[in-house]
Amino acid sequence: MKKQQILAALSVLLAAEAAGCSAFPTAESMAGNKKTGFCDAADLESGKAYVWHHEGGSLKKDLENPGKEEVYFTCITGDYNFKKKELEEVSEYPRNIWVDAGEDEQIPTVTKGDCLLYVSEDSVPDSIVFERFADYGYTIGVSGLSADEGGHYYLTYADVEEDDYKHYIDMNSDARQLAELSPVPRLYLDKAGDVKVDKDSVSDGGTVLGLTKGKTYVCEFYTGTYYQDFALKADIHSFVSMERFVSHDYEFMHSSFIRVPVPDYLKSGYYFVNGAGLFRYVAKEDWALYNGNAYDPSIDWNDPVILYNRDGTVRFDPSAIGSGETEVDMPETESAADPGEDGDCGNENKDQRKEDDS
Numbered sequence: 001m002k003k004q005q006i007l008a009a010l011s012v013l014l015a016a017e018a019a020g021c022s023a024f025p026t027a028e029s030m031a032g033n034k035k036t037g038f039c040d041a042a043d044l045e046s047g048k049a050y051v052w053h054h055e056g057g058s059l060k061k062d063l064e065n066p067g068k069e070e071v072y073f074t075c076i077t078g079d080y081n082f083k084k085k086e087l088e089e090v091s092e093y094p095r096n097i098w099v100d101a102g103e104d105e106q107i108p109t110v111t112k113g114d115c116l117l118y119v120s121e122d123s124v125p126d127s128i129v130f131e132r133f134a135d136y137g138y139t140i141g142v143s144g145l146s147a148d149e150g151g152h153y154y155l156t157y158a159d160v161e162e163d164d165y166k167h168y169i170d171m172n173s174d175a176r177q178l179a180e181l182s183p184v185p186r187l188y189l190d191k192a193g194d195v196k197v198d199k200d201s202v203s204d205g206g207t208v209l210g211l212t213k214g215k216t217y218v219c220e221f222y223t224g225t226y227y228q229d230f231a232l233k234a235d236i237h238s239f240v241s242m243e244r245f246v247s248h249d250y251e252f253m254h255s256s257f258i259r260v261p262v263p264d265y266l267k268s269g270y271y272f273v274n275g276a277g278l279f280r281y282v283a284k285e286d287w288a289l290y291n292g293n294a295y296d297p298s299i300d301w302n303d304p305v306i307l308y309n310r311d312g313t314v315r316f317d318p319s320a321i322g323s324g325e326t327e328v329d330m331p332e333t334e335s336a337a338d339p340g341e342d343g344d345c346g347n348e349n350k351d352q353r354k355e356d357d358s
Contacts, residue, residue, distance in 0.1 A: 036106050037070035044119045049075040049276040051108035052115040073108040075277025081167045086275025095241035096143040098170035104237040104294040111282040117257040128247045131272040133239035135301040136203040138213040140232040141173030145206035153197045157187040184223045193217035205240025245319040265318035269301045
């Protein structure tokens with residue numbers, strides 16, 4: 001009986017493979033237990049964003065004749081603290097994304113020749129929001145640390161409501177242990193192993209820097225003046241919101257999705273597109289540098305696009321060109337990515353080209 005069941009299962013799997021994609025999902029095409037790589041556009045889900053990547057291939061041909069190779073890759077979300085507020089511009093707390101180190105390879109990359117896609121079964125977006133997140137590397141599952149006047153760092157643990165810690169802690173990491181503590185106005189973190197938590201070891205996003213990926217640290221927290229030790233692992237790839245851009249450029253593809261060109265003024269970085277998911281963008285000037293891995297310290301992923309005056313007013317914002325919001329001319333740049341075989345994946349910004357033509 002078991003032999004018959006095994007033969008029947010193999011028959012189903014072989015039939016599925018003959019019809020298209022392999023029925024055996026690989027580690028490279030999974031995020032957690034959910035498949036993230038697809039070979040047929042018919043399998044893409046509504047409300048999600050994808051990156052098409054097929055070296056030497058053509059998006060048009062892949063649409064007409066799906067093959068066995070995975071060419072559509074999901075922009076994953078990781079764990080984030082702004083659910084149901086994905087497209088909001090202002091937040092009362094820092095917008096954080098935490099991606100487990102075992103899954104951050106599933107963040108798709110947009111580079112030369114790749115396409116960014118968006119799927120919706122019921123609406124076409126009026127605008128495409130590119131929210132940029134600063135990459136602070138691998139750390140414990142805590143973000144949003146603030147400094148008091150003495151330079152000691154803390155989490156605003158229960159300033160507004162008892163579950164306020166959820167805005168600063170990845171509740172799917174081992175840092176969720178902190179939720180067991182009694183509510184206090186400020187939960188201080190003094191050390192992570194031998195790392196003193198101070199201005200030299202805390203990022204602009206309030207994450208602890210200088211930790212080794214995968215290493216466990218005894219972290220010294222304080223409720224009032226009482227210390228609380230927690231063993232936390234630096235297995236979280238941490239991202240914190242830093243900039244936001246809006247585009248109105250897209251192209252219908254006679255399929256289930258629209259193609260979304262990446263604005264040519266964007267720099268290498270991580271972008272949460274239209275509230276759907278995160279992708280890694282490698283600008284042309286960094287193509288030769290990028291190591292192809294989930295983390296590349298040789299590239300500055302956090303080099304700001306928007307520049308500010310000392311008083312906090314915007315000095316330069318290329319996305320506002322033509323809106324009267326900035327007096328600074330946008331420097332001339334080349335297209336963000338070269339066209340694919342049929343010219344179907346050129347990531348040029350049509351809105352900007354129209355401004356230049358005028």
